[in-house]
Amino acid sequence: MAQASTSTSKYNPRIHVGLSEERVTDVSSTDFPGHYPGEDHSWDLKKFVKELQVKIQKLSARSVQFDLVGVDASIANALRRILLAEVPAVAIEHAYVWNNTSVMVDEVLSHRLGMVPLNVDPALLEMKESTHDQATDRNTIVFKLQVECTRNTTAPRDSTDPAVLYNNSEVLARHLEWVPQGEQAEVFAARPPAPTIPDIVLMKLRPGQAIEMEVHAVKGVSRDHAKFTSVATASYRSLPDVILDDENPVPPHLATRFRDCFSPGVIKVDPRTKKVSVDPRGVRGETMSREVLRHPELAEYVKLARVRNHFIFNVESEGPYEPPRLPLEAIRVMREKISALKSAAEALRIPGDPDGDIQMAEL
Incomplete structure (x- = not known):
């Protein structure tokens, strides 16, 4: 057979x-x-x-x-x-915190931001020779993060959902707003820099808490840090x-x-x-x-x-x-x-x- x-x-x-x-x-x-x-x-x-x-x-x-x-x-x-x-990939490297009244300390928030994957094509950026190199529109992408939590005055009285009770109860990756520098508006016109997964939760806020900061993303490789994978x-x-x-x-x-x-x-x-x-x-x-x-x-x-x-x-x-x-x-x-x-x-x-x-x- x-x-x-x-x-x-x-x-x-x-x-x-x-x-x-x-x-x-x-x-x-x-x-x-x-x-x-x-x-x-x-x-x-x-x-x-x-x-x-x-x-x-x-x-x-x-x-x-x-x-x-x-x-x-x-x-x-x-x-x-x-x-x-x-x-190579592009990831957030430097964080400049102007205001942070949340329960999350600056260092932890900065680390979480660094691990957010970005859709930036690394071929459009130059690699910095060292961390002390001058930031330019050729080697750095700038984002700003400005979110404040307030009460929703129109929320139902019996509601217990924070997303209904408050405005901006969560800080999401989508809140990262790209700030074009130099010629970047033309270079990245086809695909503006942004997180690849916009709904990543970075932190939670409650009324009276706010976050205001600026972050710089650079090009790197993951043998230096896993965020560049x-x-x-x-x-x-x-x-x-x-x-x-x-x-x-x-x-x-x-x-x-x-x-x-x-x-x-x-x-x-x-x-x-x-x-x-x-x-x-x-x-x-x-x-x-x-x-x-x-x-x-x-x-x-x-x-x-x-x-x-x-x-x-x-x-x-x-x-x-x-x-x-x-x-x-x-x-x-x-x-x-x-x-x-x-x-x-x-x-x-x-x-x-x-x-x-x-x-x-x-x-």
């Missing part, structure tokens, strides 16, 4: 990372020169370009899921780390692969139990013949719980693995970037790092020694 399989019909340690009940096998990559006798695995640009694939699987206003195929795990992880720590989350996982043995199919009386050991939609059972097969699209959602390996009577029919060079990325935007733009920004940062490393390596070369043999001999 033949069965359908996923992308591969047999387990291959060259392209798979194996998952057994207690451990993970074949973790290390083997596609490098000298590992396989008689095979040339030296890096080749044409081969790399031919095998590299990037395909968007899901896209929404706030998130993107895409497949990155044909790269080593180190490259995928570098992309993830850059997304989390080095893609450009993503809400950025993660990847290797593509799951459920490999069925064509020569040893799952018996019909075990088909339902076998299917229930996997995430919904991964295993299909023919209602007439009880033949078991793997849904190539559904297998993407497999959590690799390894539940099937806990049952000896089922474990012999399947091999669990992950594809070594196929990564499923999930990236959620915090607001300043459209989701598909985030990976491109991360690649731009990566290229800048590679360029800096290349320049540093070239600077170490000794004249008359283009291959660096002298430095290597000294090392």
